[in-house]
Amino acid sequence: MNGSNVTADPPQGRRERNKQRVRDSIYYAAIELFADQGYDQTTVDEIAEKADVARGTFFNHFQKKEDLITEWGAKRRDVLREGLAAATETDPRRALLECMGLLADISLSDPALTRALTTAWVKAGCILQEEPYLSDMLGDFVVEARRRGQVPDSVDPRLAGLLLRDVYFGTVFRWVQRPEGESDLAADLHTACETVLDGIMPLSAHGS
Incomplete structure (x- = not known):
């Protein structure tokens, strides 16, 4: 197939998908920790570490743990x-x-x-x-x-x-x-x- 005929995904689409992937990663890391050690016992830092993101990234997706x-x-x-x-x-x-x-x-x-x-x-x-x-x-x-x-x-x-x-x-x-x-x-x-x-x-x- 001629490469000139291939339409790339819109950059905004890729950004949104990447954003959703990070959000999902944070969410699923959190619920795994909640199930293993309890909600009150789990900190935002632990969630960020398990999701392999910075603490600030957590707050880009969730304003608070609740x-x-x-x-x-x-x-x-x-x-x-x-x-x-x-x-x-x-x-x-x-x-x-x-x-x-x-x-x-x-x-x-x-x-x-x-x-x-x-x-x-x-x-x-x-x-x-x-x-x-x-x-x-x-x-x-x-x-x-x-x-x-x-x-x-x-x-x-x-x-x-x-x-x-x-x-x-x-x-x-x-x-x-x-x-x-x-x-x-x-x-x-x-x-x-x-x-x-x-x-x-x-x-x-x-x-x-």
Whole structure:
């Protein structure tokens, strides 16, 4: 092939890819350290050293160590979104339970990291700044159930979504507090979710 016909990648594109590679390197170095030795025990200098970057480079990508928790949460949301896109269940109640199962799978894919960063997430006060992504998504299931006549019109989907989100977070927090292996997160989430659904979306409402 004639070299003059080869179009080089735009310089800006290369810079952005390199920037993303460095950011990813810092992130994955950090979460490995968090899982191994805990969030509070890990310093920015240790993260920079493991990622083989200068301390200043860390702050070019993350303003503070807590931003890594936000990044972790965003990546978990991406995995959940992909899982829900591939799901085939259409009944709102079963779909909600399947969603809880996906959330459990995400947490259990790396239990040590989940324990370390969930604890750090609470300590950093991130729960007070949580965007309503999860509650809105859970509320959408309730909207669909109400459309099907499975939920009374008196049930507010937004409040139901918030309640289901609180059930999820509360169950995960309790799981984190217990010794490893003492409780089954997936089973606990399923039971907790069903308890709420029995109040707003009873099985008898859709003949199951």
